[in-house]
Amino acid sequence: MRKMLAAVVSRVFSGEVQKPPLRGLLASFNFSSKATCDIKKCDLFRLEEGPATSTLLTREEALKYYRAMQVIRRMELKSDQLYKQKFIRGFCHLCDGQEACYVGLEAGINPTDHIITSYRSHGVCYTRGMPVKSILAELTGRRGGCSRGKGGSMHMYHKNFYGGNGIVGAQGPLGAGVAFACKYLETGEVCVAMYGDGAANQGQMAEAYNMSALWKLPCIFICENNRYSMGTAIERAAASTEYYKRGSFIPGLRVNGMDILCVREATKFAANHCRSGKGPILVELLTYRYHGHSMSDPGISYRTREEVHDVRSKSDPIMLFREKMVTNNLSNVEELKEIDAEVKKEVEEAAQFAITDPEPSVEEIAHTIYQQSTPFEVRGTNKWIKYKSII
Structure with a gap:
């Protein structure tokens, strides 16, 4: 293998052939086509069995997941930059650090299933199928945005995706309504209603749990527990921080939200539970956001820089997945660096579109x-x- 690469490099430098793309060279490596990966066992509530503790990951899936997480990370960092340059105005809530939640969730359901979430929605927008440029253009209020520039960060919509909702916790009862439609129309689809740990304390969430359980609606309630609500540690805001038990009469799972495979398997389990007619289920994803609650929040007045750095260095979802891919010979550092470069270029081009596209009249x-x-x-x-x- 080394002799073959050396020969190719020699011919390139001698001018005999044009420089080949790195991806073409990497294709000659003997990567594994699949690998079995162990994942952390979920905490269970009112369930006798939970998601699998090991799963099969193909090389194709791994590359797809890795790229999607990198796109979300780069897109959010670019959004931060555009906001500080005053191209983005108003409310803007970034989700970098929580990429495994969104990519793992989408991998565990069908494209025909439904999702509704809070204003921290950019990651879900992308995994639901929105191009990066339509997301960034919406943030900058341009005609090419997914809501034609009239919704902004808090109000984005796509096929089978109902926002982006500005009212804290409102997506709970709205998600139950979508799930009711799924059951009424007998489509076999489920609805995922995502909310944060702060919204879990809203009374309307309890009402949504009750109606969903009473009517056995195919609704997956997902609590993204990033530990700080708006700017208050969960221990100071909630009498019980076991959010997966909040449904009381609804079964629940507590999942490692920094592991994309753990999220994927938990979502598959939850979706199968709902499709089988057993009613709703509550999933708590233990995750972390790197930015503050919104762009007006520096994010360090109620937590230390050391804490954020510690999470980044030990539990970053992209870093953990990259290590898993390399360890299982599904890819290598060189190939992943090339994907990073492609993603960077895609986001830069999208950002250029977002600042030059006309505003709606x-x-x-x-x-x-x-x-x-x-x-x-x-x-x-x-x-x-x-x-x-x-x-």
Whole structure:
């Protein structure tokens, strides 16, 4: 193998052949096509059995997951930069550090299933199928954004994805409603309702648990426990920090949210539970956010820099998955570096689009308010200004 690579390099430098892409050279390495990986056992509540403690990971899946997590990480870091450059304004909640939650979740359900989440939604937007440029363009309020520049960070939508909701905890009852539709229409689909540890203390979440259990709705309630709600440690905000038991009469799982495979297997288990007609299930993902609650929060007034650094150095989801891939011979450092470079280029190009794409015109402000409607007039900021609402 070394002789073959040396020969190729020699021919490149001598000018006999053009420089080949690194991916082509790496294809000649004898990587494993799959590997069996052990994962941490989940804590169970009102369940006799839980998700598997080992799973099969193919090389194709590993490369796909790794790339998706890197895209989310780069996209959030770029969003931070664009915000500080004042291209992004208003509310903006970043999710770097929680990438394994979103990629693992999407790997455990079907594209036809449904997801609704909170305002920390960029990662889910990407895993649901939104291009990076449509996400960043929405953040900068441009016409090419997923909500045509009128929603911003807190209000993004896509097929089978219902936002991005600004009201804390509102996605709980809304998710139960989507799950009710799945059951009523007998589609065999499930709805995932995601919320944070702070929203878990909202009364409407308890109401959503009750109705979902009463009607045996196919709803997966997922609590992203990143330990700090808005800016208060969970121990100071909740009488019980065992969020997976909050459903009381609903079975629950507590999962290592920094391990993408653990999240994937737990999601598969939860989805199968719901599809079998057993009703809702509650999943708590133990995770961590690197940024503050929002861009107005430096994130170090209620936690130390040392704590954030410690998580980054020991529990970072991308780092852990990279090590797992290399250890199991599913890839190597060189190939992963090439993926990193490709991702960086993709995000940079998307960011350039997001700052150069035109803003929506004022005349479009009333467009797409309703899904189906004949054109009608909408009053503007005063009674003399009127806009036409069209689909």
